[in-house]
Amino acid sequence: MLFHVTMTVRLPADMPPDAAADLKAREKAIAADLQRGGKWRHLWRVAGAYANVSIFDVADNAELHDILTGLPLFPYMDIAVTPLCRHPSSVRDGDA
Template sequence: MLFHVRMDVNLPASMPEAEATALKATEKAQSQALQASGQWRHLWRIAGQYSNISLFDVSSIDELHQLLSQLPLFPYMKIQVMPLCRHPSSIREDDR
């Protein structure tokens, strides 16, 4: 199943810089591992914001929730999820 996910990150201004840097590095490594696995299919930054639009390819909404809730930045995110399905007018044979 494909899911369109918007993640808006809001780290507290009071968070020490070293802690924020370490958290972001851990997040980057985990997100790249999920991308390599094919579960996190696409990742785009929203220009001018600490936000992204991503496409996930997982077997269920429960699997998506598990992946998202294990992200290091999860406690600092506002997340919007939209399930996707093929449009009948699409000329594409697959979801790539």
């Protein structure tokens, strides 16, 4: 199943810089592994915001939930999820 996910990160202003750097480094490593594995299909930065728009390709809602809640930055994110399905007017044979 494909999901469009928007994540906006809101780190506390009083978070120590070293703690923020550690969270970001762990997040980056996990995101890279998920991308290499095909679960995190696309990742785009939202210009002017600490946010991203992503496409996930997972088995079901539960797998997406587990991935998102397992992200180190999850406690500091506002997340919006939209399930996607193929549009009948699409001229492409697949979702690539």
